[in-house]
Amino acid sequence: MESENRPLDALNQSRGKRIMVELKNQKQFIGKLKAFDIHINVVLDDTEELENGEVKRRLGTVFLRGDTIILISPAH
Amino acid sequence: MESENRPLDALNQSRGKRIMVELKNQKQFIGKLKAFDIHINVVLDDTEELENGEVKRRLGTVFLRGDTIILISPAH
Amino acid sequence: MESENRPLDALNQSRGKRIMVELKNQKQFIGKLKAFDIHINVVLDDTEELENGEVKRRLGTVFLRGDTIILISPAH
Amino acid sequence: MESENRPLDALNQSRGKRIMVELKNQKQFIGKLKAFDIHINVVLDDTEELENGEVKRRLGTVFLRGDTIILISPAH
Amino acid sequence: MESENRPLDALNQSRGKRIMVELKNQKQFIGKLKAFDIHINVVLDDTEELENGEVKRRLGTVFLRGDTIILISPAH
Amino acid sequence: MESENRPLDALNQSRGKRIMVELKNQKQFIGKLKAFDIHINVVLDDTEELENGEVKRRLGTVFLRGDTIILISPAH
Amino acid sequence: MESENRPLDALNQSRGKRIMVELKNQKQFIGKLKAFDIHINVVLDDTEELENGEVKRRLGTVFLRGDTIILISPAH
Structure with a gap:
């Protein structure tokens, strides 16, 4: 099974790296x-x-609730 | 297993400490x-x-319903 | 296990006491x-x-549906 | 177990009686x-x-979908 | 068990009859x-x-998705 | 069991036929x-x-997410 | 069983190809x-x-949360 077939696997590759998260608001x-x-x-x-x-x-450490998130992408 | 791999583990580290919670409203x-x-x-x-x-x-003690929460962060 | 570790346990302590409930509307x-x-x-x-x-x-007795509730707190 | 400990038990006491239902709209x-x-x-x-x-x-008989309901109370 | 104790049983009595459905929109x-x-x-x-x-x-035959429905009642 | 007792059975009868889908937007x-x-x-x-x-x-082939759909009907 | 009977099977045929995704916003x-x-x-x-x-x-790689998506179609 390829390790990137699922969205959460792709997200896992960003662990420890800077990402950009956009919310519904x-x-x-x-x-x-x-x-x-x-x-x-x-x-x-x-x-x-x-x-x-x-x-x-x-803000230092932030917990963002999933149902408010639209998009996650590696930060430039 | 690392104790901070999951969002709720990270939240658990704030137990007993002051946090800031932002709601959808x-x-x-x-x-x-x-x-x-x-x-x-x-x-x-x-x-x-x-x-x-x-x-x-x-307000003293407050119960906040999860589905109204956008963001939780340690209070400054 | 401590009896107040979970939000519903904290809510349970208000049973029989006056509380304030704020709705999304x-x-x-x-x-x-x-x-x-x-x-x-x-x-x-x-x-x-x-x-x-x-x-x-x-209103006497009132049933409030959970998904309309933002906040519950002891009434002052 | 006390019969009114749960919200649906309290609602059950209104069965056959006139109630008022308020919707999100x-x-x-x-x-x-x-x-x-x-x-x-x-x-x-x-x-x-x-x-x-x-x-x-x-309207005679009416079916109201639960997720549109905010509040239920005995009718005055 | 009484056959009309549950909302879906009451709805079932309208099967084959004309009803009015109101949507959130x-x-x-x-x-x-x-x-x-x-x-x-x-x-x-x-x-x-x-x-x-x-x-x-x-419209002839229409499929209405449940989560858009507020109210169902026998048509007059 | 009658084959059209459930909404999805009725929808199944439109498979391969032209339908009209209306969205919440x-x-x-x-x-x-x-x-x-x-x-x-x-x-x-x-x-x-x-x-x-x-x-x-x-648009050729289109995937429409269910929770955005209000109504499906055979196309005229 | 035909491989395209389910929406996710149809989506699977677009894997590796360019698609267009429209969001609720x-x-x-x-x-x-x-x-x-x-x-x-x-x-x-x-x-x-x-x-x-x-x-x-x-944006390079992007994770889009499903509940914000309305429509997916092959890109022209």
């Missing part, structure tokens, strides 16, 4: 992916909240 | 994390509700 | 907590509906 | 509680739909 | 109840869509 | 029903997206 | 389908976000 968070689960609940470390590309808040 | 609550479950239902002690960074209400 | 209800379940469906006795801190309706 | 229905289930799907007999306290429609 | 459909399931997915035959009491469309 | 799709499942996820072939009765886009 | 993503699951969580490679047919962002 249009907020954007960039941080290091520390943990996630099957509900796509996500924990980030060293997190920044962005608004129009500008850092709005620095 | 944009309200913010800061209190001491007393309990949580897999639905991310959360109970806080010594809770303050904030609006634009100002304390709006002091 | 911004309505507030104060009444004596008679019953609740894992969906956070709640039954209150001697219930008052409040609007801007004023009593709007007296 | 702000509509109000008053009728005799004929049946309900764990999803809080509700069937009323001799139902009236109210708007601002005035009867808007008489 | 305020649309109204009247047709002959052909089939339903525990999700309250509903199939109607000889269906008319109404707007302000006027027939807007004739 | 008011978009309309007409195409040949290729596949569906218990979540009412639907796959159409030779699909047209309509707006006010006019063809807006031709 | 009206955003459009085009990328190579790398992975999906029963929740319709989707992972795309070489992803472009489009607005009014124009490329707005290039």
Whole structure:
């Protein structure tokens, strides 16, 4: 079985790396992916909240509830 | 198995500490994390509700229903 | 196992006492907590509906469906 | 085990009696509680739909889907 | 066990009869109840869509997804 | 057991035929029903997206997620 | 059993090919389908976000949460 056939496997490859998370309320968070689960609940470390590309808040560790998440992508 | 691989493990590390919870209706609550479950239902002690960074209400113990929560982070 | 580790245990401590329930539609209800379940469906006795801190309706016994609830706290 | 410890037990006490049901779309229905289930799907007999306290429609038997319900209370 | 104790039993009594279904988007459909399931997915035959009491469309057989339904009642 | 007692059985009779699907966002799709499942996820072939009765886009094969669907009906 | 009877089978035929995904927030993503699951969580490679047919962002690998997705179709 190929290790990347499932979305969570692909997400697992970002563990420990910086990712960008976009929420349904249009907020954007960039941080290091520390943990996630099957509900796509996500924990980030060293997190920044962005608004129009500008850092709005620095939040350290953040737990984001999965059902508020639209999109996850490696941070540039 | 590493103890912080799952989001709820990370949340567990905040037990007894002050955290900030943001809801879908944009309200913010800061209190001491007393309990949580897999639905991310959360109970806080010594809770303050904030609006634009100002304390709006002091609520003591508060039960917050998980499906209204967007974000949980250690309080600064 | 400590009896207050889970949110429903904390809620259980309010059984028979007056609590305040806030809904997603911004309505507030104060009444004596008679019953609740894992969906956070709640039954209150001697219930008052409040609007801007004023009593709007007296409703006696009220069943509130859990998925409309944001917050539960002991009534002041 | 006390018979009213659970919200559905409390609801069961209204079986055959007139109740008021409020929906998320702000509509109000008053009728005799004929049946309900764990999803809080509700069937009323001799139902009236109210708007601002005035009867808007008489509907006879009505099935109300649980996830649209906010509140159930004995009708005055 | 009484045959009408549960909401789906009451709905079953309308099988083959004309019913009115109201959706969350305020649309109204009247047709002959052909089939339903525990999700309250509903199939109607000889269906008319109404707007302000006027027939807007004739649709023949219609499958309505349960989670869009607010209310079902015998058609007058 | 009658083969059309359940909504999915009725839907099954449209397999291979042109159907109209209306979504919660008011978009309309007409195409040949290729596949569906218990979540009412639907796959159409030779699909047209309509707006006010006019063809807006031709999309070939389309997967529509069930929870966005309000209504399915045979296409006229 | 025919291999395309179920929506996920049809989706599986797009694996490795470029697809277009439309979200509830009206955003459009085009990328190579790398992975999906029963929740319709989707992972795309070489992803472009489009607005009014124009490329707005290039995102590389993207995880899209299933409950935000309306429609998936082969990209033209």
